Amino acid sequence: MNRFNAITLLVVTYLVVWVQATFNEFRDLTGVQLDLLPSLVVYTALRSNLGGLISVAVFGGLLFDSVSANPLGVTMLPLFVGGSLIQQAREFILREQAYAQMILGLATSAAVPLVSLLILINVDAKPLIGWFSLWQWLVTSVMGAAFTPLWFRIFDAIALVLNYRPVGQSSFRPDREIKRGR
Amino acid sequence: MLLKRPHVVALGTVIVLAVILLKLPARTAANLKLAISGLFLPVYGLADSTEQLANSASYAAVPKRQLIARITALESQQAQTQLQLMQVNEILHENRRLRQMLGLQQQFLWKTKIGRVVSRDPANWWRTMKIDLGSRDGVKTNATVLVPQGLVGRVAEVGFATSRVVLLGDPDCRVSVVVTDSNTRELGMIAPSSSSPLDDTLVELTYLARNSKLSSGMKVVTSGQGGVFPAGILVGQIADFRTIDGLYQAARVSHAARLSALEEVFVIVP
Numbered sequence: 494m495n496r497f498n499a500i501t502l503l504v505v506t507y508l509v510v511w512v513q514a515t516f517n518e519f520r521d522l523t524g525v526q527l528d529l530l531p532s533l534v535v536y537t538a539l540r541s542n543l544g545g546l547i548s549v550a551v552f553g554g555l556l557f558d559s560v561s562a563n564p565l566g567v568t569m570l571p572l573f574v575g576g577s578l579i580q581q582a583r584e585f586i587l588r589e590q591a592y593a594q595m596i597l598g599l600a601t602s603a604a605v606p607l608v609s610l611l612i613l614i615n616v617d618a619k620p621l622i623g624w625f626s627l628w629q630w631l632v633t634s635v636m637g638a639a640f641t642p643l644w645f646r647i648f649d650a651i652a653l654v655l656n657y658r659p660v661g662q663s664s665f666r667p668d669r670e671i672k673r674g675r
Numbered sequence: 676m677l678l679k680r681p682h683v684v685a686l687g688t689v690i691v692l693a694v695i696l697l698k699l700p701a702r703t704a705a706n707l708k709l710a711i712s713g714l715f716l717p718v719y720g721l722a723d724s725t726e727q728l729a730n731s732a733s734y735a736a737v738p739k740r741q742l743i744a745r746i747t748a749l750e751s752q753q754a755q756t757q758l759q760l761m762q763v764n765e766i767l768h769e770n771r772r773l774r775q776m777l778g779l780q781q782q783f784l785w786k787t788k789i790g791r792v793v794s795r796d797p798a799n800w801w802r803t804m805k806i807d808l809g810s811r812d813g814v815k816t817n818a819t820v821l822v823p824q825g826l827v828g829r830v831a832e833v834g835f836a837t838s839r840v841v842l843l844g845d846p847d848c849r850v851s852v853v854v855t856d857s858n859t860r861e862l863g864m865i866a867p868s869s870s871s872p873l874d875d876t877l878v879e880l881t882y883l884a885r886n887s888k889l890s891s892g893m894k895v896v897t898s899g900q901g902g903v904f905p906a907g908i909l910v911g912q913i914a915d916f917r918t919i920d921g922l923y924q925a926a927r928v929s930h931a932a933r934l935s936a937l938e939e940v941f942v943i944v945p
Contacts (some may be wrong), residue, residue: 551689
C-alpha cells in the first residue's frame with residue numbers, strides 16, 4: 494500500500510461517517526441508517542496491509558462514536574476484529590470475485606452491529622433495541638453486502654484517475670531487433 | 676494459521692485502546708468526543724454553504740408573480756399574528772397581576788436561540804442529533820429543545836460550537852407529562868419508544884393511574900416536574916392506550932413535532 498492509497502482510505506473513511514451522519518433519506522424511507530464502515534473494512538482487509546486496516550478501524554470507529562451517542566471506543570474493536578479475521582485468511586479467498594466480496598460484506602455487516610451491541614450492554618449503556626432491531630440488522634447486513642463490491646470499483650476508479658501508474662514492460666528487446674541492411 | 680503474530684499484537688493494541696477509551700471519566704470522554712467530532716465542522720459548513728447556494732439558485736428560478744403572492748399571504752398572516760400577540764400580551768399582564776395578588780411565583784418568558792440540525796446519530800439504537808449551537812451561544816446541558824409544533828428533546832452534551840440533542844423516544848430522554856382535557860389532568864412519563872422502525876412518530880406514555888379517563892386525541896404536555904422541561908410544552912396526542920397487568924395504564928403518543936424532518940430548532944437558553 495503506497496501513501497496515496499493510505500490517504501485515500503482515510504479520506505473515504507471520513508466521508509463515509511459524514512455521509513452516514515448527514516444524509517437521512519434512506520433512514521426516512523426504511524427506518525434504518527446504513528452502516529458502510531464494515532463493508533469498507535472488508536475492502537481494506539482484502540486489498541490493504543495491517544497498517545491500513547488498523548487506520549480504517551480505529552479512525553473510522555472513533556469518528557463514528559464521536560458523532561453518535563455511543564461511548565467512545567465501542568465501534569473500533571468489532572471493525573478491527575472483523576477485518577483482521579478476513580485479512581489473515583485472504584490468501585484462501587477468491588477476493589477479486591464479486592460474490593466472495595458480497596458474502597464477506599454480509600458477514601461483517603451482520604457481525605459488527607452485534608458485537609457493538611454486546612459491548613454497549615456490557616458497559617451499562619441502554620440502547621434502544623426491540624423486535625424492530627431485527628429488521629434494522631437485516632437491512633444493514635444486506636446493504637453492507639451490496640456495498641462491498643462497490644468499494645472495489647470505486648477505489649479502482651479513484652486509483653485509475655488519480656494514482657501514478659508505472660509504465661508497463663515493453664516487449665522490445667534490442668538483441669532481437671532486426672537490422673535491415675541494404 | 677488464523678493467528679499471525681502481527682495481527683495478535685495489533686488486536687491486543689486495539690483492545691487496550693478501546694478499554695482505555697471506555698474507562699475514561701465521563702467528562703474527559705465527552706470532551707474527547709467533541710474534539711474528534713470537531714473534525715467534521717469544515718464539512719458541516721461546506722454542506723450548509725452548498726445548500727444555501729442551491730436555495731438561492733432555486734429562488735432565482737421562482738416566477739416573480741408567485742413570490743408576490745407568497746409575500747401578500749405572509750403579510751396577511753403577520754397582521755393576524757400581531758393581533759393575537761396583542762391579545763396574548765394583555766392576558767400576560769393580567770396573569771402577572773393576578774399572580775402578584777395571589778402571591779404566586781412569577782413565570783418568565785423563554786429566551787430562545789435558533790439552531791440548525793447538522794447531523795443525526797448514525798447508529799440505529801440511539802435517537803440523537805447535533806445542532807450548530809454550543810457554549811459560545813449560551814447553551815447549557817439539559818436545555819429544552821423545541822419547534823413551534825412541540826417538544827423535540829433536551830441538550831445532552833455541549834461543545835464550543837455544537838451540541839448533542841437527545842430526542843423524544845431515546846432511552847436517555849424521559850419527560851414528565853400531563854394528559855390534559857377540559858376536565859382531566861393525569862400525570863405520566865414519556866419512556867423510550869418501542870414502536871416500529873418505519874413509524875418513529877410514536878413514543879410510550881407510562882405510569883398513568885389505573886383509573887385515568889383517557890381517550891384518543893387527548894393532548895399531552897410537559898408537566899414541569901423534574902426541573903428539566905418547562906411546563907406546558909406540547910408533546911403530542913394520545914394515539915391509543917391499554918391497561919398494564921391491571922396496575923396502571925400506558926398509552927402511545929403521536930408526537931407533535933416531526934422529528935425525522937427537523938432542520939431548525941429552538942433551544943431555551945438561560
